[in-house]
Amino acid sequence: MLKKKYDVIVIGAGPAGLAAAIEAKKTGAQDVLVIERAQELGGILQQCIHNGFGLQTFKKDLTGPTYAQRFIDELAGLHVDTLLDAMALNVTSERHVYVTSQSSGFVELDTRALVLAMGCRERTRAQIALPGTRPAGVYTAGTAQRFVNIEGFMPGKCFVILGSGDIGMIMARRLTFEGAKVERVLEIMPFLTGLTRNYVQCLLDYDIPLQLHHTVKRIIGNDRVEAIESVQIDEHRQPMPGTEETIPCDTLLLSVGLIPENELSRKAGVALDPVTGGPFVDEEMQTSVPGIFAAGNVVHVYDLVDWVTQAGLLCGRNAAQYAITARKHDGRRVRMKAGENVRYVIPHILDKESLAESAQLLQMRVTLPIEAPVWVEVMNGEERVTRKAELYVRPGEMVNIDLPQSAYDAVQRASELSVRVVRR
């Protein structure tokens, strides 16, 4: 059963979101909800069946699903609410969240602190403007990874992979394991863009050729990919005429980079860094909008999940602290209003509990001079909370009045207080 208002809502149940939710709960947030688009927790880790995860966090070499399982199990023991198969449609800067799912229908939720942990998306063919026909058989590496590792489909028999990112190289090995032929990995840059260990254990181990300084010039095929034409690139990233080669294949995988997924951040008015594509964050992982935090690949693309977990933990801790402070202030704050012949009062807002510790100084300026004895009165509607006598008031001379500790009870009843200056 969903609550109407949470201390912390986390959007996304990948490694960042899971870590944030766990740490938020451990820090003392009362109600924590994780909203996840997929039907299960774990995010992209569930399709990353290879090992190499957790060497820093657990000092162990784990597979992606195993790494995720540890956090899923921990979350389950902490009484964190989860809403799976659910789409967060919109988020406002006031942390009002609109969600729809088959189980809950359309719901609106409020949260004292929000954690954005939507991760990232793969760059597609359109984003790298790949020329040629538009046949079937062109996939991003991550999509192919999901087909092969979770859904049990082979997207082709004979592959060319564009991009030497980690997912591309790992898929080269994976497809080889499943009986496919990987003809070539092409990399436009003069260097490997993934980890060297993956070059060794995914490409070298299986004699899969890598060509640096090469890219796809065009895709050939009408209904289905029949071949790609590769070309060498010069140091100015221009294709070198005469170096074209036709490589027969039925599938082209793209491993050409990841982009933080920030549609919701944008809707919430979160300022984004054009370089990273993610939110501007402070050392607490708080974005430009107070109470909205962000962690993981939604902020910038990490190469190791261990770092994503670290960011999630940091973010969850701070989001919980923010929520705990906000909860303390819930219904506990009064607005200070300027009444008759008062221009303004400082502070604008007063925590009712502050009177438990000491008297609170109110400072103001009057609108018009009164050259006669006056009362400075603090009012809760028609009820007078306290007053002070002055012989005169002038706009150029600031007026001070102490709200005494004896006013504690009267202030508890108020939702706003006004200050007025009237003739005695």
Add this chain to the structure above:
Amino acid sequence: MTQEQKKLICITCPRGCALVVTVEGETVIKTEGNSCKRGVDYATGELKDPRRMVTTTVRVKGGVHPLAPVYTESPIPKPRIFDLLAEVRKIELTAPVKFGDVVIENVLGTGINVLASRNIPAKSETS
């Protein structure tokens, strides 16, 4: 006996240290370029008996997904990888599969078990 230098890239962790290994016949004399002692172990193993962790999937009947990811409990000899994959392909599990379930015991007589990487609940289960 003459000494020889071999270049390797350590795959133990994401750092990927470039190792220069001095060998005399079958014996490793010296390992350089490593940032930690695991580099020495890797170099010794890689030259004598190269091994790899293998991760793949196995078919599952009645699960929330048609496949369960599996892994070798420890690295297996590199030349046996495709034999192992063929063994795994013969198997079909029935859901629910639990994390750590032994999928194949002592695969190919290596003394190494193949284990499930995660839970695959049965289709009707909610967890």
